[in-house]
Amino acid sequence: DVKVTQSSRYLVKRTGEKVFLECVQDMDHENMFWYRQDPGLGLRLIYFSYDVKMKEKGDIPEGYSVSREKKERFSLILESASTNQTSMYLCASSLSGTNWVEQFFGPGTRLTVL
């Protein structure tokens, strides 16, 4: 059974802290994605990676960075957390080629920044 896991279900951090969100997939997928989900806005793409050490900006990359040192792991980093980064963060992975649209998601991390 395919699986995407995220390091935390809930996280509470203070303004200005550096925050790491980890995502691991066991499907040998080439592509990995980070989204945030906010009420009334659906999912918005922050960053994606199509290969190890490769990354591309999505729609809302400001305030975030990512790291992909191994194929199975994709990390989202909030360099200096702010209250407007309070959100649900979802990681996903997919195969390359035409199958990239079928994405497999982790359960999400609900981050609260105080």
Place this chain on the structure above:
Amino acid sequence: DQQVKQNSPSLSVQEGRISILNCDYTNSMFDYFLWYKKYPAEGPTFLISISSIKDKNEDGRFTVFLNKSAKHLSLHIVPSQPGDSAVYFCAASEGSNYQLIWGAGTKLIIKP
């Protein structure tokens, strides 16, 4: 400016009847459309998709219809079952740029 819109935040349907979820889009360059389903405390899961060269795709109880002239797609669930209660997201893509554009979601409630 949202390119993919789901105008109904919620929908309530009797068990056994048809559920119809709607999605409108503004970008005529979108060439692939998907529906994802999300249960509470879980990530979204892929449900069904349709290419812009088709106007209908069916998978068991789920059918997606695409009306390109109206820039509208809909998901039909027949018959609706209690396990279908979830949030449904519509998403669209343009080419292979790895970016899905998502609607805000519609919460479907199936009443017994």
